[in-house]
Amino acid sequence: MALPQGPLEHRYRGEHPVRTLAYLFREDRARLLVAVLAFGVKHSPVWLLPLVTANIIDIVVEQRPISDLATNIAVLTVVLALNYPMHLLYIRCLYGSVRRTGTGLRSALCRRMQELSIGYHSRVSASALQTKVIRDVENIETSVQQSSDNGLNAVMTLAGGLAVIGLRVPAALPAFLIVVPAAALLVQRLRARLRSHNAQFRREVEQLSSRVGEMTSLIPVTRAHGLERTAVARVDGSLRSVLTAGLRLDMLNGHFGALAWILLQALGIGCLALAALVAYYAWLPMTPGDVVMLSTFFTTLTASMTVLMGLTPIITKGLESVRSLGEVLEDPDLEVNDGKQRIEKVGGRIDFERVGFRYDTEGQAAVTGFSLSVAPGETIALVGASGAGKSTILNLLIGFIRPVSGRITLDGRDMATLDLRSYRRFLSVVPQESVLFEGTIRENVGYGLETVDEEQVRRALRDANALEFVDRLPSGLDTVVGERGARLSGGQRQRLAIARALIRDPRILVLDEATSALDTRSEALVQEAMSRLMRGRTVFVVAHRLSTIRGADRIVVMDQGKVLEIGSHEELMRGGGAYARLQKNQLG
Structure with a gap:
């Protein structure tokens, strides 16, 4: 279709x-x-x-x-x-x-x-x-x-x-045009009185839904503290409220339903009696068939009017x-890309020129006067406390947000003039929480690529230190990973994310806290895979553990959206500044 x-x-x-x-x-x-x-x-x-x-x-x-x-x-x-x-x-x-x-x-x-x-x-x-x-x-x-x-x-x-x-x-038409809407309105008014009770029942059901959701989310805490009876008692209270409200609503529906039906039938009988009298005394030219027809139509047309009002x-x-x-x-x-210059090739040079950004027009700036020139193939690490502006810099680099002041250039071209969709074909991101979809390992690694053969997938998995666990799975590359990769461990998911990045051969790579949630063994495997991934590429790394970014070409230390110092690990340690204090705090 x-x-x-x-x-x-x-x-x-x-x-x-x-x-x-x-x-x-x-x-x-x-x-x-x-x-x-x-x-x-x-x-x-x-x-x-x-x-x-x-x-x-x-x-x-x-x-x-x-x-x-x-x-x-x-x-x-x-x-x-x-x-x-x-x-x-x-x-x-x-x-x-x-x-x-x-x-x-x-x-x-x-x-x-x-x-x-x-x-x-x-x-x-x-x-x-x-x-x-x-x-x-x-x-x-x-x-x-x-x-x-x-x-x-x-x-x-x-x-x-x-x-x-x-x-x-035709003589009966004016009466029908008046009586039928009036009868339908009476029936509708009776039914309308039920709305408040229906709303009350709906609120009770919503409260029950909230309690059940709360209970299921707290099951680990409930079990850990032996509070099962307390949790069930809370839900039972809502269940009793729903039962009471439901029974009350059913009885009211019964009362009003019966009253509406009796009213409609009584009006129908009245119409039949009136039509019969008109025919009997010959007040209007009307046959016995007309009497039956008018009586039938009264009920039918009144019901139709009621339906229209109930819509x-x-x-x-x-x-x-x-x-x-x-x-x-x-x-x-x-994000407007139409009409902008498409990117066919990326060298990897990135220049931030006094870039400023704020999420709220009246709030504090997230980044202020950020300037940095990154050569092709250089690895830049961003460090600093939470809220320092590291994630904002990465979002600006990816093009998720645009600078409020200053500009960012890619190989000398202002990124504001570029089609970011074409630019992102040369960029890969490995986030802290790898995002996998319900599908096979093969589909997840080759996601978005039109043609990818098995050897490419296996090579990417091998370089990402993932092939050893993939080959042990019952279905190998065709193993379904589950929703958001639920059937894999955190380290396995992260290595698949690295394989997904490797198979695209990006020129610019963004690593956002890629190992912070891993145990020591998984972190070692992921670090080894990332070292392969970073070769020959322009890399931006954000890491909470400073030990993971010692090999970066330059480390940018940030605080409240501003650059405090820039240099290699050795240079910054010798300087004894903010970076050295961060290292001391982590080691201490």
Whole structure:
């Protein structure tokens, strides 16, 4: 199935969500029209049946020719036979349009998330974005489907019924136009009184969900302190509250449901009695069949009006989901690369020229006046206390954020003028927590590469000191690592991350606390692998353990976004400055 082409997000500018929905379905207007026509044909028995029933009663009472009976039965049989193919046509056109639009929306959201800046992703949680892609789009699909099914049902019934009444008993039409909406409003008012109780029950269920989530997350602590009974008692309290609220809601639903049904039936009986009196005393020209028809239509049309009034929560939920998606699709915090110079080759020279950056326009600067010239193939280590600005420098280097002042150049070209997507093809990052996806080792190591053979993968794994444990796994390269690499140890995951970097042969390498979470043996294996990875490349290293960066060409010591001193390990130790004090504190 072909997906909608081109971005959808350019239409999201705070417009009314109904207009947005109309735009989303623009390519399926013809299908939607066919769906409405098909629904009209398939639904026609609902309003034709009272008319045919009235005709048959009159044929029997007035002793008309039996051929009239056959004609009415034939008409009803034909429209009943058409219901099946028309229903399938309706489902194919309407539901197909809804599914295609939902798929297009999810695709647009995923594309937009790839275009939004890292700053946006640091502000908005991944679970919230996942909810928008899955639940909000599902809400829109469900809302459109239910609104179409129930709304078209009600509208077609009302239109058909009122048309039949207008043609058959025109004198009764004004009464129906007044009484039917009034009756539907009364029924709706009765049901509306349940909303507050439904909201109370929902809050109790949400509280229970929170308690269960809390209990599961605290199981290690609970077990360690022998507090199982206390934890279960807390959940049992919420369970009792949900039980009480649920039983109360069920009883209220029963009361109001019965009252609404009695009211509707009583009004129907009143309509039947009134129609019978009108026919009996000949106040209006009305046949016995008309009496039955009007009584049937009163109940049917009142129910249809009630359905239309009850669609409001469904429609509101769908429109709110459209607004929720708009928060992502119209957010201006984008990384713009279109029209900028593409990078075809990278030498590896990086120059920071009095670079400044702040995350909050009114807050303290994260980096101030940072200047550094890095030659191709040089290894630079960034050290300093937490909050010194090390991670900010790495994010500026990768292009996740842009300098507020100063500039960064790559091989003499201002990075603000470059297509960062093409630049990142020559860059690899090994983070503190390696990011693996649910897939095989082969897929994780070769992630993003169009063609990669087994020998390349094995060579990268060998250089990353990972081949020895991969070959011991039951399925070797085809072993599934689990979600986020859950089936591997921390050291194994990190060596796979290094293999992923090696196979790309990057010119610029970023190592962000790559060994801080490892035990001594794993750290030794990873350090050996990283030494191979760093050869001949421009490398930026952030490390908490100063022992891991002694071999760097230069060490940059930072504090509160500023450079305190720069030099090799030996030079800085001889100087007795900030770096020497950090070394002393760690060794001491």
